[in-house]
Amino acid sequence: MPRFSVIVPAYKVQAYLSECLDSVLSQSCPDLELIAVDDCSPDACGAIIDEYAARDARVKPVHLAANQGLGPARNAGMAEAAGDYLVFLDSDDTLTPGALRAVGDRLEETGDPDVLVFDYARTYWDGRTVRNQLAGRLTEQGPAPFRLVDRPELLGVLMVAWNKAYRREFVARHGFRFPPGHYEDTPWTFPVLMTAQSLATLDRVCVHYRQRRRGSILGTTSRKHFDLFEQYDRVFAYVDERPGLARWKPELLRRMLDHHAVVFSRPDRLPRGSHGEYLRRARAQCRRHRVQGVRLKPRQALVRFGLHRTFRALRLAAAVRRRAGRAGAGWVRGLRTAVLRLHYRVQLCLPLRADRAVFTAHEGHGGDPAALEAAFRALAPQVRTAWLVRPGQERAAPPGPRPLTPGTAACWTALARSRYLVSDAGFDARMRKRPGQVFVQTRQGTPLAHTGLDLLERPAAARGTDFAELLRGVDQWDHVLSGNRHTTLTWERTHPGSYTTLEYGLPRNDVLQRATAADVARLRASLGVPEGTVAILYAPAHRAHLRTQRPLPDLERVLRRLGPRFVVLARTHLPVRGSGIIDVSGHPDPAGLCLASDALLTDHAPVMFDYANLDRPIVVQTPDREVYEAVHGTYLDLRAFPPGPVVRSDDELIDVFATGLWRDARSAGLRAAFRERFCPWDDGRAAERVVRRVVLGETDLPPVVPPGERTAVPAAGAPVPPVTAPQPSRPLPVTESH
The missing domain is CATH 3.40.50.11820 (CDP-glycerol glycerophosphotransferase, N-terminal domain)
Incomplete structure (x- = not known):
C-alpha cells in the first residue's frame, strides 16, 4: 500500500499537464501512486496520461466516457486510490520539490492526523511567485495534532482541496465526496475540517498554484458563479444534519458572506446586468441560514441585506478615496524626490571629506x-x-x-x-x-x-x-x-x-587564515553540530533557468547511507529539512559556515575558491552540468582542473564519502594544485594591503605567504573510517569522465 495517492483530474490542460505529472513523479518520496483522470478532455490530455502510464508503473490512468467536471473526476480518482493519504492536485499546478517528503515527515511527527494543511504559493505567468498571505496561520508551533475548535483560524485559509493531505480511511468512513459544479471545493473543505478529529499544519510551500493570464474557470465572466449558492446550501445542510457542528454556523455565515462579496465585487465574475439578482439571492440565502446575534463587518452586512446600490456606491467612494490618496502620495513623493535631488546637488558643490x-x-x-x-x-x-x-x-x-x-x-x-x-x-x-x-x-x-x-x-x-x-x-x-x-x-x-x-x-x-580552533568550536556549537560528527557544507550555485531552486542531491538518502557520523549544513536557495540536515540558508556569515564544516559539497558555486583556502576536502557534484553550462556558461572545466572528486549521481557521491576518497591522498593533491592556482594571495592580510595602498598610500606592502607555507585551522570533525556504508560495487571515478 503506497503512502500517498496523488489524484490529478485533467481537462483541457495539455500545455501544463506534463509539468504537473513530472512534479509528482520526481518527488524525493517515491512511495506514491499517481492517479491521472482524463475527464474526457478533447485535447491531448488522455494521450499524455497514457504515455506516462506506459513509462512509470506508479501512474494509474483513468478515462471517463463523458466530461463530468472537476468534482466527479476527483471522485473517480478516489475510487481507484489505495494510499494511506489522499492528495489532490489540479493539473495546471505543481508540487514543489520535496513536498511529499516534508508532508510525510510532518504526518509521522504528528501521529498521522485525519487532515494535514500545508501552504502554497501563487505563480504568475510573468515568473513572479507570491506566497499565501495567510501563511502565519499554518504555524507548527503549539500542540499537534489538534481539533478545529483549538485553531478556528484555519477556516480562513483558502478553501480548496489541494492544500491538504487527507487520511483515506477518514474520508471513506465519513463518505466525503465532491459534488458537481464550479465551486465544488466549498462543500468538501468545510465539512472535512469540521468533522476531523485530528488536524495538523505544515508551514511549507508544497504547491505552486498557477495563475493563468486567461482560461481560469473562476476568472471567467459567466452565470456559472451562481453555483456558489447551491454549494453553500450543501454546507449548511451538512451542519444541520449534525447538531454537534452547530457551533460553526456563525463562522460559516461570515465566510459565506465574504465569498459572495468577492464574487460580486470582482469585475471579471458576474455578467453585466446580473449583479442585482446575485445580491437578492444572497439576501434570500442568508435568511434561510439565519444565525441570531452574529456580528458582521460592513461589507458582510451589505451582502446580508442585499443592498445592491449601497454596495456599489460605497465601492465607488472607496475607489475615489484610493485614487485621491495615491495622487496625494505621488505628489508628496515627487516633492520629496525633488528636495533630495536639490540637496544632493548642493552637497556635490561642497568640499570632499x-x-x-x-x-x-x-x-x-x-x-x-x-x-x-x-x-x-x-x-x-x-x-x-x-x-x-x-x-x-x-x-x-x-x-x-x-x-x-x-x-x-x-x-x-x-x-x-x-x-x-x-x-x-x-x-x-x-x-x-x-x-x-x-x-x-x-x-x-x-x-x-x-x-x-x-x-x-x-x-x-x-x-x-x-x-x-x-x-x-x-x-x-x-x-x-x-x-x-x-x-x-x-x-x-x-x-x-x-x-x-x-x-x-x-x-x-582573511578570517579563514586567522581563525583558531576555539573559533571553530564556537561556530559549530552555535549551529548545533553534534560533537564527533563530520559536517558537510552543501552550497550549490543559483540556477537562473529554474523557477524553484532545489537541492540536486537527495540529501536525506545520502545521509541514511553514510550513517549518523555525518551531518549536512545546507545553504541552499530554498529551506531544506530532514534528519541530519541543518538548514543554514539564512545564516549571515558564509565564512563562518566554511570554518564550522569539515568538507564542502558544491556544484558550480564560487564558494569552492574561498573554501580551498582551508585545505579541507571539496567534492563537486554536477548532475546538470550540460544544462548549467548552456544557460550560464563557465570559465573553468572542473573535470580538467578539479578541487577534489567530481561526480554526477547520488550513488557516486555516497561512494566517495563511504570509501574515504573525499579525503585521500589523490584528493589532497588535486586540492593543493587548485589552491595554488586560485588562492595565491589569500594569506590573511589582503584587507591590510588594500588599506595601506589605497588609504595610506604605501607601496611597500607586506609580502605574500605562499600557499604551501600557510597553516589553516584544522577541521573539528572526528576522523571517519571508510566503513560507514557499503563499499562501491563498481570502479569509482574521482574526476568526471568526458
Whole structure:
C-alpha cells in the first residue's frame, strides 16, 4: 500500500499537464501512486496520461466516457486510490520539490492526523511567485495534532482541496465526496475540517498554484458563479444534519458572506446586468441560514441585506478615496524626490571629506566590504566609516560603522562628500562620482559562471541586465580587487574600464587564515553540530533557468547511507529539512559556515575558491552540468582542473564519502594544485594591503605567504573510517569522465 495517492483530474490542460505529472513523479518520496483522470478532455490530455502510464508503473490512468467536471473526476480518482493519504492536485499546478517528503515527515511527527494543511504559493505567468498571505496561520508551533475548535483560524485559509493531505480511511468512513459544479471545493473543505478529529499544519510551500493570464474557470465572466449558492446550501445542510457542528454556523455565515462579496465585487465574475439578482439571492440565502446575534463587518452586512446600490456606491467612494490618496502620495513623493535631488546637488558643490568612507554590500552584510571596513577602522582610525543599510537588513549590518538608510538626506550627503566608496556591487544609479573620490570595487569572489559583457550571449542568466548601465558603473571604478590571475583577466575583459586591479587577495578570506580552533568550536556549537560528527557544507550555485531552486542531491538518502557520523549544513536557495540536515540558508556569515564544516559539497558555486583556502576536502557534484553550462556558461572545466572528486549521481557521491576518497591522498593533491592556482594571495592580510595602498598610500606592502607555507585551522570533525556504508560495487571515478 503506497503512502500517498496523488489524484490529478485533467481537462483541457495539455500545455501544463506534463509539468504537473513530472512534479509528482520526481518527488524525493517515491512511495506514491499517481492517479491521472482524463475527464474526457478533447485535447491531448488522455494521450499524455497514457504515455506516462506506459513509462512509470506508479501512474494509474483513468478515462471517463463523458466530461463530468472537476468534482466527479476527483471522485473517480478516489475510487481507484489505495494510499494511506489522499492528495489532490489540479493539473495546471505543481508540487514543489520535496513536498511529499516534508508532508510525510510532518504526518509521522504528528501521529498521522485525519487532515494535514500545508501552504502554497501563487505563480504568475510573468515568473513572479507570491506566497499565501495567510501563511502565519499554518504555524507548527503549539500542540499537534489538534481539533478545529483549538485553531478556528484555519477556516480562513483558502478553501480548496489541494492544500491538504487527507487520511483515506477518514474520508471513506465519513463518505466525503465532491459534488458537481464550479465551486465544488466549498462543500468538501468545510465539512472535512469540521468533522476531523485530528488536524495538523505544515508551514511549507508544497504547491505552486498557477495563475493563468486567461482560461481560469473562476476568472471567467459567466452565470456559472451562481453555483456558489447551491454549494453553500450543501454546507449548511451538512451542519444541520449534525447538531454537534452547530457551533460553526456563525463562522460559516461570515465566510459565506465574504465569498459572495468577492464574487460580486470582482469585475471579471458576474455578467453585466446580473449583479442585482446575485445580491437578492444572497439576501434570500442568508435568511434561510439565519444565525441570531452574529456580528458582521460592513461589507458582510451589505451582502446580508442585499443592498445592491449601497454596495456599489460605497465601492465607488472607496475607489475615489484610493485614487485621491495615491495622487496625494505621488505628489508628496515627487516633492520629496525633488528636495533630495536639490540637496544632493548642493552637497556635490561642497568640499570632499577625506576622513569619510561609505560601504555597502549586495546582500546587506559581510563579504569583502565588511572585511575592508574593519581594516579601515584598525589601520586608518582617522577615517569615519558608514554602512548603507537597506530596510529589513538592519540586523545583518556590521556593528562598527554608522548605519545609513538609502534614499535619505544623510545617505546622499555621505555619497556626495565621502572620499572613499567601497562596494561589491554598486551604489544608487543616480550617484555621480566626483573627482577626488576613490571607488573600490570588490566584486563577489572568483568568477566561475559567465559575467559582465559575456552575459550578452546568455539571456537566461542575464535576466534583463542593463549593459549600458553596467558599463556606466564600471567607469566609476578606481580599483578592483582580485584573488588570482584568472579573476584579473576575466574582470578586465568582461568589465572593460580604466580602473587599476589590485592583486592582493580577497579580504573576506582573511578570517579563514586567522581563525583558531576555539573559533571553530564556537561556530559549530552555535549551529548545533553534534560533537564527533563530520559536517558537510552543501552550497550549490543559483540556477537562473529554474523557477524553484532545489537541492540536486537527495540529501536525506545520502545521509541514511553514510550513517549518523555525518551531518549536512545546507545553504541552499530554498529551506531544506530532514534528519541530519541543518538548514543554514539564512545564516549571515558564509565564512563562518566554511570554518564550522569539515568538507564542502558544491556544484558550480564560487564558494569552492574561498573554501580551498582551508585545505579541507571539496567534492563537486554536477548532475546538470550540460544544462548549467548552456544557460550560464563557465570559465573553468572542473573535470580538467578539479578541487577534489567530481561526480554526477547520488550513488557516486555516497561512494566517495563511504570509501574515504573525499579525503585521500589523490584528493589532497588535486586540492593543493587548485589552491595554488586560485588562492595565491589569500594569506590573511589582503584587507591590510588594500588599506595601506589605497588609504595610506604605501607601496611597500607586506609580502605574500605562499600557499604551501600557510597553516589553516584544522577541521573539528572526528576522523571517519571508510566503513560507514557499503563499499562501491563498481570502479569509482574521482574526476568526471568526458
